[in-house]
Amino acid sequence: MTQTEDTILTLANVRKTFGPVVALKQMDLTVRRGRVHTLLGENGAGKSTLMKILAGVFSATEGKITLDGKIYNPQSPREAAAQGLSIVFQELSLCNNLTVAENILATREPARMGFINSRKLLNDASALVKRLGLPIDVTARVGELSIAQRQLVEIAKGLSHPARVVILDEPTSSLSDSEAEILFRIIQELTARGTAVIYISHRMEEIMRISDDITIIRDGEYITTLERDKTSIEALIALMVGRTMDEIYPPRLSPPPADAIAPVLSVEGLARTGEFEDIHFELHPGEILGFFGLIGSGRSEIMNTLFGMRSASGRICLDGHDVAFRSPVDAIASGIGFVTENRKEEGLVLGAAVKPNMTMASLDQFSSRSGFMRSQAEQVVAADQVERLGVRTASLETVAGTLSGGNQQKIVFAKWLTTKPRVLILDEPTRGVDVGAKFEIYRIIRQLAADGTAVILVSSELPEVLGLADRVVVMSEGRITNTAEVSTLTPERVMAYATGTSS
Amino acid sequence: MNQVSTVSARYSSAQNLLRQFGGILLSFVIVCVIFSVMNERFMTVPNFTNILQQVAVIAIAAFGMTWVILLGEIDLSIGSIIAVAGMVGAQVLALGWGFGPSLAVTLLAGAAMGMLNGVLTAKFLLPSFIVTVATMGIYRGLVSLPTNGAPEMIMDDTWTAIGSDSFMGIPIIIWIVAVLFLVNHILLSRTTFGRRTYLTGGNREAARYSGIKVDKLKIMIFTLSGTMAAVAGILLSSRLYSAQTNAGMSYELDAIAAAVLGGTSLAGGVGTMVGTLIGALIIGVLNNGMNMLSVPYFYQLIVKGLVILIAVWLDVRSKRQKG
Amino acid sequence: MNQVSTVSARYSSAQNLLRQFGGILLSFVIVCVIFSVMNERFMTVPNFTNILQQVAVIAIAAFGMTWVILLGEIDLSIGSIIAVAGMVGAQVLALGWGFGPSLAVTLLAGAAMGMLNGVLTAKFLLPSFIVTVATMGIYRGLVSLPTNGAPEMIMDDTWTAIGSDSFMGIPIIIWIVAVLFLVNHILLSRTTFGRRTYLTGGNREAARYSGIKVDKLKIMIFTLSGTMAAVAGILLSSRLYSAQTNAGMSYELDAIAAAVLGGTSLAGGVGTMVGTLIGALIIGVLNNGMNMLSVPYFYQLIVKGLVILIAVWLDVRSKRQKG
Amino acid sequence: EGIGASLLTQQHPFYIELADAMKNEATAKQVSLEVAIANQDLNKQLSDVEDFIVKGVDVIVISPVDSLGVRAAIAKAEKAGVKVITVDVPAVGSNVVSHIGTDNYTGGIKAGELMAKVLNGKGQVAIIDYPTVQSVVSRIEGFKKALEAFPEIEIVAQQTGITRAEALAAAQNMLQANPDISGIFGFGDDAALAAAVAVKSSGLEDQVKVIGFDGMEEARTAVDSNPVMVGVIQQFPNMLGKTAVDTAIQVIAGQTVPSEQPIVPGVYTGQ
Ligand SMILES: Nc1ncnc2c1ncn2[C@@H]1O[C@H](COP(=O)(O)OP(=O)(O)OP(=O)(O)O)[C@@H](O)[C@H]1O
Ligand SMILES: Nc1ncnc2c1ncn2[C@@H]1O[C@H](COP(=O)(O)OP(=O)(O)OP(=O)(O)O)[C@@H](O)[C@H]1O
């Protein structure tokens, strides 16, 4: 790798271990001013670890880092920020008890002699959000926001102070395309001013669109750096996973079910004040029904309602019978599974091991009549899921919280596969998942559908919805604006329905 | 949208006060009304002066406790610190050091005990519950060493005046509570120190990532709590004209109850000084009112428990209804 | 991958026991060695029988507390439940109901008090800390009503035999501790009930989304804790031949300390019965050993606090080194 | 070998003096004496006694946490062949070789008579009590018994005030609710001294008289210097302690000792 005039950050032989775990084996990197440098690697490759080293959260076990030619070794996030480095963390780092404004300017509050100027704080935050063009209300309490909105807050927070290097660790994982566009515009403005951007994402399309340089990491090791114009998605994937992959969205294994088959789930006139209204759709066995919409369009709320977490007016029929779930217990008993969008808060017990996490929704399967755990059976099933989904974990006893984001997502997935659901609701199932794993998950979704499971796929990634679903429900502001066979849709048409410009 | 004010300004108007503390204020008013109806002497200025004086020690300890709980930690040692502070003051006074120096030494002792709690929690990574259960015993043991368990008389007139004299017609002890309330309230709601406490209590990792020195903050807050406990100990010893080795026993529970009654969440990140003050007042009014009505001791225990349950329930309910 | 054992099997081998409880076992051994060197009567069978009997009440209460803490909750009312249980037993015995029915009524009373805690926490959404601070007072008030604060003698020979007789050369009280330990240990480590407790304690929302009936679980566990406290109360009253209205005062702190010493995390989701038993033993050995050495009372408080700090610190350190 | 003593508490001047007297006497008579503090917890007292038995003391001196509940500890000692002497608080329903104690009921009567005298047989009286301690209950009973002879004296309030701080609050609140109170009886020195503070802070020094029980130095000084404190029933812990150790030595030597050794309290009304 060559040092050039506009080099701002270099890493050489950086290594990081957590006790026995080697997160980074050997990393090199050269980042240049005014360019977007993307890091690409599978889940657990060590990307976030590397970024946290740069952000002063961890210090490297070995290696040398220079910033603007000077040795750079920050001991704390504060020090890193002082040296002109800012970061948008992958795992959300917000305080739910405070407002958006208070979070954005946390530790940088306008203050005199320690006294905070609240008015100025509010004004500064509003101005910042307006300048960035982000659709968020700075007076809202973060705890009341959806995951996607929190991600926007996180972005605002990361960009709240001037920086020479901006790190964005999977900033778009919960965003839909239109919000992502805002971010891409911001990135363009940053690079135009000469700021270096380090970008991490698993979405290949956007990587090809916005990157200048792309570095591949595999198993904590530097593989190579390529210029965007001199490579292709296929080549990148091959480098990243170590093999070639011809098709990201696997083809259907069997023809989509005929409309004649009785729907397993049908919903009529479902409404919840202020969140969604007049929701109606049918779901057939073996079908994959996509739900697309911008953030806050109400999809997650509907799924929570179907799962018995919230009440709503309207009818829900399962196998032709009206049902009224009072809790997830009822929903699960009726054969519904739900991969939630917020895996940290709703999906995983981060402090527990991989195995109990995988079996927690199907404990009755592993219970003897007298209530004892059938450990052997549990062991077999969990090991099988690890194998099947390719979860990267040292063992079944590894604490789930120490796994990389994508691997955590696979565990949540495994948890619901273990329940063998008839209806599986997937809310952003591939959030933060690498292409290899995504392919695995898509393959599993296809397999499930082929076996007769009815799948609802809520996603903010349009290619994913169009690539997998049989039919697509498009939502805008709590209403369904269109339901159609996927073959009749184009990305442009879907976006038009989603933004409410066409109906 | 512009009408919505910031967190700190949000508490300023009476209407907002009502909205935020509706549940707990309601309980307070109900309790006061019941007692007034049952005893005509309850609703009098001298009796309220009385209540404020009696509640002072708990209230001040609860101010310190509120900080600790906001951070998501707990401090069970403050009852013992109250006792140690009184004893240190009495001993230093007995050595003839005079009021000012004795006061300073006592406050320093409280700060040091609090700081020790903080260092053990922050630097040695021990859970604060266990640290302060342990130091609760250690400090309670220490307090008894100088006198072998006996109380120590306090002869200093200035010291004892704190607990019994008045300034501008209002007992000094009430002035102290008022000033400490204001200081703590402003510190919490208007300064970066307070904001850092909320941030850290809300999400420790996020606070660390945002560049807050969490360890330092923790140590500072335990030191603050220890200092508040020392002030409480000074007031108590001055009210009793002596340092008792069993002073402040189980006051930590009253202080926690006051804070939680006032809406402070034990999970950290949520709470206010105003709430804590109201919580402490409820406890004080209850104790006083039941004494006035000659409710037997055991029934007092029962009634107090019931009122705490109802008050917290009203509060939880009113918060849930708002969404 | 196949080498990896299951959660429950992990504790079975001696080596794993050492790995998991290294820090705390080390403290236990050190304390025992020090006492043996300083007093030759310490390391004798009669003295260890002694220690086990003395520690029985705390250990059993701590078993119940471990469940509650694992769930991320706390139960401060168990000291009072211990007292109420003794009093209920004594009163029912005094009515002439005989041993069996009295035992049943007492256990039911404990279960009911625990269940009330659970219902208030789970259904009324009140924080368990405040619920149990309140019921601590309420139950303590209730216990005094039948006798107006006086103790009640227990004349039933079977009841008093529990605390003083032996079976196969080993005191009955030790049999009871052993059996309850095994029951709780197996329940926690091998059943779905135990698994649900760990998972819910680790992340309540995730548990709810996975179809665990969190409210029901919570009520069951508080009921269990109340029942364990009732057993502790029965043992205590049988050891004392009487029901004391101030029995069990502040035992909740000892029970919590035992659990936390044994590695149970107050945040929930982490802990074992084995650890709690070792924690209770450390506390028992300390109390006994210092008595044997005639350490004055106040120094005992200090030493006990210091040992708790050191033990938890050793434990935290050994866990951190492992990764 | 030697004497083991299990005392109720170490946070009260009475028991500190008692313990000191025992230690001094033991030193003087050259016997070994070990003191354990039950801290008002009967279970701890039982454990302390069990530990004494394992250690092999010859005699155990107990000041029971509770008259009835101490039976278990005494039975344990009996089984192990260790003789028990009670001091201050008697044991009910079990055999001890000797009891040395203040006659609390008589002391209460003396307090009542003193109260009647300073009030000239008429007025409103309040009591600060501690209902779970038997010796205190006896004092209050004696006090009330003595006042029965004076129909113009009315007991208008009775509240619990275990620690000095609680007693202060209780006294203040009783005075607030009953402004015509002219006498307060505190079950112990702490309660009485706290009541005197409450009287002063309510500005009722000319109206209210306070009588205490125990008669430790601080209270006696207060009687000497503070006109509100008109008197205190005086116990003699040093005598109790000395007698207890002497009795224990006699028991070890195999001599017979009197089963009751009552120490009648005095009335201290100043020099
Ligand atoms: N605090 C920690 N303790 C132990 N191991 C850790 C810790 N943090 C990360 N790891 C391990 O380090 C490795 C790299 O993780 P990292 O989060 O950097 O991956 P990543 O490339 O960002 O993956 P993803 O794409 O899923 O976000 C993983 O094996 C992970 O389990
Ligand atoms: N816990 C909550 N409390 C209050 N409001 C909420 C909560 N969760 C979501 N909302 C709000 O409900 C609305 C619908 O959000 P929902 O999460 O269902 O949308 P979505 O289409 O799934 O989009 P997203 O991509 O953000 O998940 C939004 O306005 C959101 O702010």
Ligand SMILES: [Mg+2]
């Ligand atoms: Mg990552």
Ligand SMILES: [Mg+2]
């Ligand atoms: Mg959503």
